[in-house]
């Protein structure tokens with residue numbers, strides 16, 4: 545078959561908040577891709593996806609989906625605690641794999657997956673750090689590479705989920721262990737800081753608290769947290785993460801360099817509309833990750849499918865998953881113990 549005719553047949557696991565959105569993209573919006581199978585432990589989600597998205601095969605058991613010989617790739621959007629095992633199973637069964645972030649919730653499992661990916665180097669593996677595919681974040685990276693701000697030395701990030709999403713998050717957190725604020729939310733920013741600074745983390749001090757929703761204390765999580773990270777070469781990271789942002793979904797990043805700085809999303813505006821009425825001059829805020837990163841969720845998957853068709857590797861690697869999990873876990877340890885934590889150093893995979 546000519547490359548241009550080749551369609552990649554995908555089986556997706558996890559049909560929740562994000563998985564269902566990915567399923568719609570895979571079914572209708574990604575070129576050269578067919579969503580052939582879906583899997584969820586909730587049968588009603590499988591039935592709905594089959595009916596509404598025209599998917600021929602549905603499963604409530606992941607292992608059964610892996611027996612489907614029509615599939616080329618597995619797309620993992622299940623809760624974070626399942627990622628490592630499901631990645632290993634899919635690679636062992638011969639599939640290309642896309643997994644949502646984080647790679648894993650524990651360092652040991654992330655290192656184990658790194659080895660498995662290394663062993664299956666002829667298969668494509670990609671991790672869902674979609675912010676790297678957001679046009680503004682990608683533009684900032686190109687500016688840094690072009691030397692526009694000199695040497696990047698400090699990254700400051702805000703990653704704040706809307707307060708209105710708190711009830712659904714509390715439900716999610718009770719049923720699925722997310723790894724906590726730093727591994728679940730700040731992980732995108734931790735990855736971006738590594739990417740922009742071109743350096744790995746060495747030490748972290750993290751703090752946090754739950755003031756409006758003390759229920760989060762019982763889940764050993766924090767409503768709002770902050771981490772101060774020392775990177776190699778005396779570079780620095782300041783990360784604020786939270787789940788109680790009353791004005792909406794606020795994702796903001798600043799990169800300070802020796803000869804300038806870049807800011808992304810300083811005012812997290814929904815669009816270019818300004819409303820003027822008796823309340824004043826109003827710019828609405830984005831209301832969640834699906835709205836803010838709509839384009840990035842599409843472009844990362846377009847890239848995954850292209851990599852399979854063109855027999856090449858994506859820029860986001862298993863190493864990015866390992867390093868970010870190690871750093872996220874160090875933040876979590878520091879938050880829990882109140883101590884400065886040294887970040888474990890690891891070798892990159894030889895893939």
Ligand SMILES: NC(=O)c1ccc[n+]([C@@H]2O[C@H](COP(=O)([O-])OP(=O)(O)OC[C@H]3O[C@@H](n4cnc5c(N)ncnc54)[C@H](O)[C@@H]3O)[C@@H](O)[C@H]2O)c1
Nearest residue numbers: 558559560561562563584585586621622623624644645646
């Ligand atoms: N990249 C991002 O910006 C981003 C945003 C949100 C979520 N995520 C990640 O996506 C993943 C899913 O998050 P979500 O918010 O959609 O979760 P969710 O709880 O809404 O959905 C989880 C889905 O997985 C299914 N499921 C649970 N256990 C399963 C199993 N053992 N086998 C098969 N299916 C199973 C559930 O039935 C549900 O369909 C998480 O790892 C999360 O960290 C990433």
